[in-house]
Amino acid sequence: MKRRVVVTGMGVVSPLGNDVNTLWKRTKNGKSGIKTLKAAEFQDISTRIAGYVDDLAIDQYMEPKEQKKYDRFTQFAYSAAIQALEQANVDFETLDKDRAGVYIGSGTGGLQTVLDNHQTMLEKGKRRVSPFLIPAMIHNMASGYIAIQTGFRGPSYAAVSACATSNHAIGEAYTNIAHGYSDVILAGGTEATITPLYIAGFSKMRAMSTQNERPEKASRPFDQDRDGFVMSEGAGILFLEEYEHAKQRDAVILGEIVGYGNTTDAYHITAPDYRGAAKAMQLAIERAGINKEDIAYINAHGTSTPTGDVSETKAIKHIFGKHAYKQLKVSSTKSMLGHLFGAAGAVEAILTIKSMQENIFLPTTNLENPDPKLDLDYVANQATAGAIPYALSNGFGFGGHNAVLAFKKVY
Structure with a gap:
């Protein structure tokens, strides 16, 4: 077990x-x-x-x-x-x-x-x-x-x-x-x-x-x-x-990790293939033993590159279907922090846990001219309140490496 x-x-x-x-x-x-x-x-x-x-x-x-x-x-x-x-x-x-x-x-x-x-x-x-x-x-x-x-x-x-x-x-x-x-x-x-x-x-x-x-x-x-x-x-x-x-030992529990998806695109040294990212999200959800509709928030990889943001959005739509347009919120804290490379996923995991604790969806700042190809709820420019029972934190690297963490709120 x-x-x-x-x-x-x-x-x-x-x-x-x-x-x-x-x-x-x-x-x-x-x-x-x-x-x-x-x-x-x-x-x-x-x-x-x-x-x-x-x-x-x-x-x-x-x-x-x-x-x-x-x-x-x-x-x-x-x-x-x-x-x-x-x-x-x-x-x-x-x-x-x-x-x-x-x-x-x-x-x-x-x-x-x-x-x-x-x-x-x-x-x-x-x-x-x-x-x-x-x-x-x-x-x-x-x-x-x-x-x-x-x-x-x-x-x-x-x-x-x-x-x-x-x-x-x-x-x-x-x-x-x-x-x-x-x-x-x-x-x-x-x-x-x-x-x-x-x-x-x-x-x-x-x-x-x-x-x-x-x-x-x-x-x-x-x-x-x-x-x-x-x-x-x-x-x-x-x-x-x-x-x-x-x-x-009566430790204060901040959050729980319930799933982890790990895949490789096997496609290109720098350009992403959405299918690898999608499979990593799917595996994290399946291994968490939850439904995709349980996910309320994704802290996106969201690097601000022309191709990367399109690929990630496509991957989210591929996995979540109609849910991607209903209750799911997606934001990139790289809009404020920039890209910390090897440290990015850990800092974003910390922010995801804090979001769940505080019931706040962090914003994607500088989203002033929406790209018509990118039509999800990216929590544009201002944080919003809402319950987050489960969340994903995405990380996708050069070479086609994909790693997704699934978190559960601890009440």
Whole structure:
């Protein structure tokens, strides 16, 4: 019999706040975290906006000497993990650490560390490369470092599937607990990619918005004037726990994960095929043991790209049929946060849980000129109230990776 899996702690680092309550308040009110990239090194790139983190009080979480050893993606993850552990009120003395794991992914890993050391090698020679280069850059170091700091000796894993990364991490952690292999797992994603190289690369793909004059308006999911996504950074971490384990220690339950769908398009390296996304949603619903009509809300992948938003809308219509036009609401919080890549799904999962707790459908901001091809209820521009018994959170990545999480409200 499959065990129930609940969320008892959440933590976040984001362009819209470095704690869950700040993030929630700002997204609920439709605020934007997108800003101009002012550094000279960005000025000859067609995209000069991003959702970057410049106000994290990292000293609250990590000693200065530790900060020097680890890339920002690990620093972000650790900061969010500490928040999640504190909210979950974990007793490290009584917790069975052999049944406690860490599943934290990253789409890119320690990119800035690689760039800095490559420059050092070119300017000063190979002998000046840092001995911390490899442990700082590898994708699994966020999971590894957090396991070391917490003493969690259960399964440790780092998903790498582009924009679907943290949905995969959370989904696989959910499956591990549900099947009885672990009692608790810290799960999510982290990303720190705001660099000239990364932005230049996506600019050459013509995948990002070039609406530099109005950064807060640049991310426009489902809008006719959308011209690409906006890159962002940060981390989202959830403390997942087996239901009876949480009840036994009187933990406050924030929400429940009830389903997980995981598919691959097997179609194209960057262009989506709606059938893969649709199948992932279908599997999440089936594995949750619910009907599609039970879903009241979808936190969409909704990147603000011309083809991606069309494909996702088509997938939703394919699965939900008439229900897509009746009670179902769909919104993209990337309209405010931008796209956090490997951290996107985890931050959006946190927002989905908060939406269910507070009975509020978060808005898709900047939806001012609706695309006639996109005709669902995208909660345009302003949050609305309503009950959300079940919700989906979508994550679709380059390479055709699809991961969908199904959540249930806990009353």
